[in-house]
Amino acid sequence: MTQVDPFHVDILVAGAGAAGLSAAIALDQAGFSVACAGLIDRRANGRTVALFEASLRFYKSLGLWPRFRDKAAALEKIAMVDATNARFRAPSVSFAASEIGLSAFGANIENNVLVDGLAETAAARSRLALCQSLIEDICFDDDDVRATLADGRRIRAKLVVAADGRGSLARTRANIDARSWTYPQVALTALLAHAKPHRNISTEFHTRSGPCTLVPLRPHGEKLHRSSLVWLMSAADAERRRNLAPGELAREIELQVGGLLGAMELDGPCGFFPMAGMSVAKLFGRRIALIGEAAHVFPPLAAQGLNLSLRDIAALVETLEDARADGKDIGAAASLKAYGTARRGDISLRTNGVDILNRSLLTEFLPVDLMRGAGFFAFSMIGPLRRALMREGVLTHQTLPRLMQARPRRGAVATGG
Ligand SMILES: Cc1cc2nc3c(=O)[nH]c(=O)nc-3n(C[C@H](O)[C@H](O)[C@H](O)COP(=O)(O)OP(=O)(O)OC[C@H]3O[C@@H](n4cnc5c(N)ncnc54)[C@H](O)[C@@H]3O)c2cc1C
Numbered sequence: 001m002t003q004v005d006p007f008h009v010d011i012l013v014a015g016a017g018a019a020g021l022s023a024a025i026a027l028d029q030a031g032f033s034v035a036c037a038g039l040i041d042r043r044a045n046g047r048t049v050a051l052f053e054a055s056l057r058f059y060k061s062l063g064l065w066p067r068f069r070d071k072a073a074a075l076e077k078i079a080m081v082d083a084t085n086a087r088f089r090a091p092s093v094s095f096a097a098s099e100i101g102l103s104a105f106g107a108n109i110e111n112n113v114l115v116d117g118l119a120e121t122a123a124a125r126s127r128l129a130l131c132q133s134l135i136e137d138i139c140f141d142d143d144d145v146r147a148t149l150a151d152g153r154r155i156r157a158k159l160v161v162a163a164d165g166r167g168s169l170a171r172t173r174a175n176i177d178a179r180s181w182t183y184p185q186v187a188l189t190a191l192l193a194h195a196k197p198h199r200n201i202s203t204e205f206h207t208r209s210g211p212c213t214l215v216p217l218r219p220h221g222e223k224l225h226r227s228s229l230v231w232l233m234s235a236a237d238a239e240r241r242r243n244l245a246p247g248e249l250a251r252e253i254e255l256q257v258g259g260l261l262g263a264m265e266l267d268g269p270c271g272f273f274p275m276a277g278m279s280v281a282k283l284f285g286r287r288i289a290l291i292g293e294a295a296h297v298f299p300p301l302a303a304q305g306l307n308l309s310l311r312d313i314a315a316l317v318e319t320l321e322d323a324r325a326d327g328k329d330i331g332a333a334a335s336l337k338a339y340g341t342a343r344r345g346d347i348s349l350r351t352n353g354v355d356i357l358n359r360s361l362l363t364e365f366l367p368v369d370l371m372r373g374a375g376f377f378a379f380s381m382i383g384p385l386r387r388a389l390m391r392e393g394v395l396t397h398q399t400l401p402r403l404m405q406a407r408p409r410r411g412a413v414a415t416g417g
Contacts, residue, residue, distance in 0.1 A: 009129065014147070016037070016039065019294075020036055020292070021118035024128055035131055047189045049111055049306045050075060053105065054311065057406065073107060075105045077096050080094075083205040133149040139173070140288070147160070161288075180277065185210050187230055188229070189270060198227050204302075209233045210362070214228070280294075291316060295347065
């Protein structure tokens, strides 16, 4: 395989987070020449990602899943418990992957383990130029995009894939409007070791400050029973808990989850993430396509964020492959239109769905409690509705892009360890 000049490529991926690295690898594998620019954040901050079936298929298609399989815990069941103390409490609901013919809904993995593995894979690909530097400036011309990196390097590309997060420089330079909002919540993230097994069940407690979710993790060393925590709370509570000794914080977590997994201890540093939302006026423009948190941001309810981003990537790869096959300019707005059309509905469904569920927990307005309770009741009792909800969560009702269809594509090269 010949080395492609890294400074003149088909596609520049801006951002080297989970979305940017995944996009760079997928586009490289699809045969485009790719540069990916950004700093790789390998810090452990108690954050994990639950990846659902379609996302696992995506990584399997790229031959990456063997690298992560032994580091991820299967999610076989999801339980939801109303812990709001509302006058009308919703019934607890539990979903099993076996009800929709799957052995698991997906798998949970530490965020830094995923990013680290993706970065190693990207760095090992001979044609993919991984530039560990921020982009300082981007200019859009009729025929190409020119980027200047903080380390002085310059890159020209036919298309920039903006994966540079919520404050995306690429999106701003392309004059694509974004609407942002905040929630009165901070997510506390932590890895926990605990006395009782999680039995591959993820449990989401819905509280008045937002969900408090335990998600299964793999054993690590002598810590046989481990889970990750995402707990949404007020900024004041987050600040108070930030200053607690680890043992005190572990006791508060135990209390919050009703001792579900027995005695707990923290297994590494915690993270604190202010909650926000963002949506964009359009998902593409001349020589730019937005993916990941450059395109959509919402709180981590029902683990939708990166799963949605991987669907962006799989759809974008398909759009670009089709444009190339038709002999079109991959950076032309007309070529990218199919990407915008494919993604708009899914993104707006998740952004609005998460917003409604989150706000319904924060309000103490009785009719809202009644509606939420009725919804949960329906999901607990009505089989077809349950199964439709489960499928929507892990596979979506739309036709999935080729990289997410059940059988790996021919020619997918195994790169996993
Ligand atoms: C607490 C929490 C729990 C979550 N849990 C889940 C879950 O269980 N499942 C799930 O699917 N999703 C989950 N998510 C969402 C998921 O983590 C995010 O969607 C995903 O990590 C976002 O990835 P990203 O690459 O789009 O953005 P980011 O991770 O923000 O990456 C953007 C990258 O761009 C870089 N960048 C910024 N500016 C520039 C520049 N000028 N030049 C170059 N690079 C630049 C940044 O340095 C960064 O590396 C969770 C999120 C949170 C906060």
